[in-house]
Amino acid sequence: MRLRPELLRGILNYGLDRPSSVQQRGIPLLLKGQDVIAQAKAGKEKYATYCIPILQNMELQSIRTQALIITSTNETAGQIYRLILGLSTLMHHVECMLCISGGNIGDDVKKAQKRPHIIIGTPNRICDLVNLNAIDLSYLKMFIVDDAEHLLIQGFKEHAIELRKNFPKTTIVQTIIFSGSVNTEIMDLTTSLQMREPVRILVKKNEQNLNGVRHYYLYVAMERSDWKFEALADLLESIKNQTIIIYCNKESTMDSICYKLCERDLNAIALYGEVGSSQRDSILDKFKSGKNNILITTEVLIDIDLSVQLVIHFELPSKPEDYGKRITLVSASGSYQGVSISFVTSKVKDMSNLRAIESLYKIKMPEMPINLPEIL
Incomplete structure (x- = not known):
């Protein structure tokens, strides 16, 4: 994998020097723009699997929201946000926004209107900001659904359909699903998100x-x-x-x-x-x-x-x-x-x-x- 030198140094500085099984299989596919459904346990190894391709493929000179990451809890969103900041320490002009429930929505509106490159958050708050026309998804390149099995329990499928309506009409949005397990409900979600022949990465239970x-x-x-x-x-x-x-x-x-x-x-x-x-x-x-x-x-x-x-x-x-x-x-x-x-x-x-x-x-x-x- 040929990564930006400053991103590679950020990865090594963060201590991610040995790629896990899911990283070895997932990162090359994501760098190529392939839609993916991956089974993986929670933690930095999983988050890095999609954060590294996001940062590698980012058009830093474009002041547009290019990646949207949705996860099930505030603390998970915070972890992903901190990981992206850590990996991108040596990259200039990366703008990232944490968008979670419980915060002041007026402040979130102002931040979202600045068009950060990456937005990470929980579905309710993100959908609220989309409905307020604060988040612009018309230039989105990557959409990541993290912890999909728990999101579906929270009623995420309806949110997914609503968000999909705001995606670019003339360009393809790469869509990635990560889940602790891959079942019928997860596969049904691929239809709602209009995923393109997604590659499945399944990790054996042991x-x-x-x-x-x-x-x-x-x-x-x-x-x-x-x-x-x-x-x-x-x-x-x-x-x-x-x-x-x-x-x-x-x-x-x-x-x-x-x-x-x-x-x-x-x-x-x-x-x-x-x-x-x-x-x-x-x-x-x-x-x-x-x-x-x-x-x-x-x-x-x-x-x-x-x-x-x-x-x-x-x-x-x-x-x-x-x-x-x-x-x-x-x-x-x-x-x-x-x-x-x-x-x-x-x-x-x-x-x-x-x-x-x-x-x-x-x-x-x-x-x-x-x-x-x-x-x-």
């Missing part, structure tokens, strides 16, 4: 990058119903001040353990899947700042730019592939030595789920070592 993650299990006998929580509390008491994510399968379980941990003066906070964007941002800000160093959630994938020391599966996922999605955070850099601990009880289902995870990802989980605080 290709998700778990390098650098150490996997353990913690066995808890279920002679008393509260033993599992007590085991969790004892573990957290021994590793205070670490950044920890605890996954549950049910919100009722999440509520219960969050309440009990707070009673013990452990700084836990719960994140619900249906929480509003402003409240979600507030919860994640508290987690990122360290005010609450323990985040409890039922969400399969939380996409935040933060190093996490420990992921605890208080309840194993029912789908083995969700195990890999859950620990995406600690494996995001590839070299970071994160730890994943799976709670296993005497229930037959727990042990069968554990073996299914080991088989899928070709790993072997030993029992959690006694000296865990020393190796974190």
Whole structure:
């Protein structure tokens, strides 16, 4: 790949010196202008797969919006925005706009009217600005739908059809979809977006990058119903001040353990899947700042730019592939030595789920070592 020298230096300075599997397959296609549907886990590796071609193909001398990136949450949009700024540090005159819910729409209108080269944001705010004639898509070259599976749950298909009406009438807009999974709904979206024979990049479930993650299990006998929580509390008491994510399968379980941990003066906070964007941002800000160093959630994938020391599966996922999605955070850099601990009880289902995870990802989980605080 022949990239702008200043972009290549930006990539290396950002630490992206080893292309991932999806980058190796995706970047050459995107540089050629091919429409693509790609399955990939969240994180900088995925975002860079389309950000690098955007910056490479940008006409910097043209004061027009040439690339539009839509994603499902404010924090993901913020990550992509910061990545583009980081990669383009040595490139002159790249104008980029972050367009998310919760901000002052009047300020966004003024920024959008300056025709930034790249706009990144969430669908509601972007559609609002398009309807206000603040965003001009008549010169758009690239349209990226990131985290498509979650966007569709949010009703994005209708937004997509509306946005498509504002695309250039005489030129082709390259359209790229990234999703954690590629299903019938995702394929239907390609029709709504009028994609041109899109190339599919599918990553096998066990290709998700778990390098650098150490996997353990913690066995808890279920002679008393509260033993599992007590085991969790004892573990957290021994590793205070670490950044920890605890996954549950049910919100009722999440509520219960969050309440009990707070009673013990452990700084836990719960994140619900249906929480509003402003409240979600507030919860994640508290987690990122360290005010609450323990985040409890039922969400399969939380996409935040933060190093996490420990992921605890208080309840194993029912789908083995969700195990890999859950620990995406600690494996995001590839070299970071994160730890994943799976709670296993005497229930037959727990042990069968554990073996299914080991088989899928070709790993072997030993029992959690006694000296865990020393190796974190």
